[in-house]
Amino acid sequence: MTALVNLMSNLFNQKAQLMLGFFLLIISCEQPRYTNEINGYTMGTSYSIKIIENRVLDLNNVSSEIDLTLRDINKQMSTWDEESEISKLNRNKSDSLIKVSADLYSVIKESLKISKKTQGAFDVTIFDLMSLWGFGPKANNDYPSDSVILNALKNSGWEKLILKDKGLSKKNPNLKLDLNAIAKGYAVDKVHQKILEMGFKDVFIEIGGEVKCSGQNKFKKKWRVGVEDPISSSKNIIKVINLEDRAMATSGNYRNFVDLNGLILGHTIDPRIGKPIKSEVLSVTVISSSCMKADAWATALMVMNFKKGQEMIQLEDDLDVFWILDAGNNNYVFEKTNGVELEKI
Secondary structure, three states: OOHHHHHHHHHHHHHHHHHHHHHHHHHOOOOOEEEEEEEEEOOOEEEEEHHHHHHHOOOOHHHHHHHHHHHHHHHOOOOOOOHHHEEEEEEEOOOEEEEEEHHHHHHHHHHHHHHOOOOOOOOOHHHHHHHHHOOOOOOOOOOOOOOHHHHHHHHHHHEEEEOOEEEEOOOOOOOOOOOOOHHHHHHHHHHHHHHHHOOOOOEEEEEOEEEEEOOOOOOOOEEEEEEEEEOOOOOOOEEEEEEEEEEEEEEOOOOOEEEEEOOOEEEOOEEOOEEEEOOOOOEEEEOOOOHHHHHHHHHHHHHOOOOHHHHHHHOOOOEEEEEEEEEOOOEEEEEEEEOEEEEEE
C-alpha cells in the first residue's frame, strides 16, 4: 500500500511539473505588446495616434507621413488660413463651375448627402451665420439683430450649392462654407487609412475628440473611449464605450461657447433658423464606420431634439448613437441604440 501511495504521489508530481512547464512555455511564447504613440497639433486642436506592435517602433517615417496628410487637409479646409482652398472658394463669387481638389470634393459631397437626409439640420454653408454668433476667424462680438440674421440666411442654404463633375457651382455667389463640423472626422479617416496602408493593424486615431480604431488595444481587448460629463466643469469621464473597428464622434455645447455681451451661447446653431438652439440634448456621441459621417451626424443630432433624432437614426444602417439628456436640476438620463456597448466605470 505504501509503495502504491508513493507511486501515485510521484506520478502526480510529474504531471504537475509537466503542466507547470506547459504554462511557462505559453507565457514565454507570448510576445509583449508596446504602445507606440505620436502626438501633435492640427486644425486648431491636438491629435494622438497609438500603434500597437510587438516591438518599439521608429516612428519618424510614420510621423512625417501623418504630418504631410494633415497639412494637406488643413491647406484645403481651414477657414483660418486665408490662402486655403476653402477660403479662396468662399471669396469666389462666380456662378460658373469652380474646380476643387478630390479631398474637398469628397467632403462636400458627403456634407450635401447628410444635409438632405437631415432636412437641413446639417449644413456647411453657414460661415456667415457662425461668424454672426461669435465663432470662426471673422467672429462678431455683438448679439446680431433679426434683420442681420435674415440677411445671412439668404446667403446660406445647402440647396444653393450644386455639385458637378470635379467641381461645384453656387446658386448664390455670396455662399460661404464652413467645414468645421466634418473636416476633423475626414482627417481621422485619412490618417487611419494611411497607417493601415503602412501595414499596421492595431491602431487608434484621435483628433480633437473624434476617433477611429482598428484591431485591439495593448491588452488584446476592444479599445475603450471615454465620454465626458456634459454638466461637470472638469473633464470627468461619465461613460466608457467599447469600440472595435469603428469610428466615433461626440458633439456638445459644454466645451465650445462664446460670451456675447454677457450672454453665454453654445456653438450649436440651427442653420434653418440661423440661431443657437436649446433642447434637452446635452451631448450626442455617434458611432459609424466613417468618422467623417459620425462627425457630421453628431452635429446634426445636436440640432434636433431627442425624439426627432431618434426617429431619423432608425432610417440609417451605419449609425449608432449615445445621447446624454437634461433631466433638470443638474441631472441627466442616458439613451442609446442597441449597437452602443457601454462599460461600467
